[in-house]
């Protein structure tokens with residue numbers, strides 16, 4: 069019923085007619101409402117919003133709109149803190165709307181920023197932005213971290229107490245927690261950052277007036293309100309895990325908070341984006357599970373800045389919970405408002421839409437009631453609890469911080485009816501006032517002087533410098549930090565305590581004067597010391613300068629020498645390069661020559677092989693030919709011998725006949741030889757000498773003709789009959805003879821074989837008259853050579869004997885298959901051998917082992 073009533077009131081709302089004079093009094097601040105128009109998607113779309121001034125827009129109802137019929141096509145004017153035209157950029161929006169909130173946050177004030185509008189009007193774009201145009205949220209984070217960068221407390225110095233407050237931990241406790249976290253990170257945490265949102269450092273401005281004597285820490289929470297339930301988007305666990313609902317509770321100081329929400333301490337803007345994207349992932353995953361859309365929920369990203377003063381030394385945070393200041397900036401992307409009948413939603417979608425509309429309606433009602441209460445000083449109960457979103461931000465509306473709202477509007481005609489509702493709501497919201505937050509300077513309230521941190525830093529720097537080796541000789545007085553003492557006591561004089569305060573003040577001033585005197589004296593002393601030290605130092609500087617000059621001169625000579633060396637080195641290197649080139653060329657040339665040689669060797673070997681083959685072929689052919697020739701020659705010789713014999717026989721017969729005929733004439737000769745006594749081939753020794761004479765003549769002729777034919781004539785002395793002529797022989801063979809096994813082996817019948825001639829009687833006796841020395845040795849070709857040295861034994865007058873050598877027989881054996889060339893000697897031996905074969909009439913075939921006998925006359 070209440071909602072329906074408020075809706076009626078809202079619909080009746082018009083352009084503010086009330087004077088704003090009674091609003092915005094000193095300690096109150098209105099809700100600042102801005103309007104951002106998004107660009108039209110299509111050029112053909114009709115716009116229903118005209119910008120009249122930087123703060124005013126005119127809504128012109130299109131004929132298709134419901135309002136056109138109901139309100140007689142009235143144009144409506146709406147005024148805002150500022151209107152941002154469609155071409156305004158993200159930086160502009162941030163500077164005008166969000167920057168003051170960030171500034172307030174740093175200074176300890178709370179802030180709340182809503183984006184409100186019809187679906188698709190640019191709320192998320194304004195709040196988050198995209199990769200090219202980052203929105204308010206990333207810009208806020210960048211500015212916060214740029215401002216407090218050097219003033220951040222170590223992680224876990226401030227720790228959420230789960231009841232919307234913070235505890236201060238000691239450095240040791242914080243370190244322990246950091247180590248635990250390090251271990252947790254090592255066991256695997258995924259990176260969810262979107263680096264595209266990290267702005268370049270130069271684009272980020274800094275907030276002025278930050279309290280340098282405080283230490284700061286940033287904590288973020290990210291929640292979603294969907295179907296009037298609160299979900300923690302930073303809840304521990306895998307993204308696929310379904311989110312649990314959270315309760316909204318009131319803390320000890322009556323501030324609303326989400327109980328048990330995950331609050332993450334962030335140390336950099338990048339870390340904050342990482343956390344934000346982790347939440348965004350969770351949100352998408354949760355919506356997929358619920359089959360919902362992100363625009364159907366309100367999302368709240370809250371940045372809490374915790375600050376506390378450092379102690380009087382400027383070293384660590386004061387360990388007192390009550391000295392902590394917590395400020396909070398909540399960035400709320402509201403769900404898109406829309407009329408359910410236009411979208412014709414049913415089922416879950418209808419439930420979502422009604423929940424959205426209900427929560428937005430509650431927001432409207434709350435603001436309306438607040439406005440009424442403020443205007444009429446009434447005490448109507450504001451229904452914050454009717455919706456989670458109003459419940460959560462109750463404190464803001466009751467004076468806990470600055471509230472800003474950006475109304476996003478799509479100027480296209482189709483959205484007119486919804487946009488009109490948004491504009492009316494915005495107009496009403498702008499009339500609500502919230503109390504200005506009061507900031508107390510805690511440090512001042514506890515009597516701490518400003519500049520502690522800086523003094524501490526400078527003191528530490530000075531100490532570090534003094535601890536260096538070169539400052540060892542200086543006199544150190546690190547125990548004393550000069551100061552004129554505590555701040556002045558209260559100067560307010562009131563009647564009752566005036567005397568006491570004056571007394572106190574005098575004592576204080578006297579103490580200060582004394583202290584100043586002491587300080588002056590110390591200063592003068594130190595000044596004196598410092599001057600003398602300075603003089604010393606100047607002297608040293610002069611000495612060092614002259615030393616430096618001489619060193620510089622040395623350096624330049626060294627440089628010149630180096631230069632010369634470098635040049636030589638370069639030349640040598642060039643030479644080396646040239647030699648290397650030559651060497652390479654030579655190596656290449658030699659390897660090409662080697663290749664050529666190898667090729668030639670191959671050719672040569674090939675030729676040799678070919679020649680050897682040809683030679684073998686020729687030899688075989690030659691042997692065949694020779695064998696054939698031999699056969700032929702043998703046949704010719706035997707034919708010739710046969711013919712000669714036949715001829716001789718005929719001649720003999722003819723001679724016999726002739727002699728017979730002659731004998732008949734000379735009967736006195738008496739001696740008759742029968743023709744039958746003669747047998748062909750036999751020597752006609754039985755014939756009478758006169759009959760034999762022609763034969764002898766013939767024989768002589770025949771011998772002549774044979775010698776003419778080159779047949780060797782045996783020396784009668786050398787004949788075998790002579791060599792074994794039955795006279796007494798001494799056969800002297802010093803070594804054991806190698807059996808020759810040939811027919812030519814000399815055989816001496818009546819001989820005495822001796823191995824050693826030791827006894828003279830072996831030779832000097834009446835039975836022996838011949839001496840033969842047999843020796844066997846290898847010739848240079850390795851063939852067996854047997855020599856027989858023969859001689860006559862002649863008795864001497866003293867009773868001894870002498871041997872007169874008169875014949876040498878040499879027997880040589882060689883193999884015709886022996887590859888070595890036979891010596892010329894052997895060749896001649898062969899010729900004689902063949903002649904001998906003819907001479908003896910014995911023509912043995914060539915055998916592998918042929919025996920030759922050669923006679924050498926010693927005379």
Ligand SMILES: Nc1ncnc2c1ncn2[C@@H]1O[C@H](COP(=O)(O)OP(=O)(O)OP(=O)(O)O)[C@@H](O)[C@H]1O
Pocket residue numbers: 105106107154185186187188189190191192193194362363364402403404405476
């Ligand atoms: N000022 C703008 N300039 C350029 N593009 C914009 C602007 N405003 C919105 N857009 C674009 O319009 C589309 C819808 O915007 P967005 O998602 O921010 O709407 P929304 O109001 O958040 O919608 P919902 O309520 O459904 O979440 C986005 O693609 C966004 O990039």
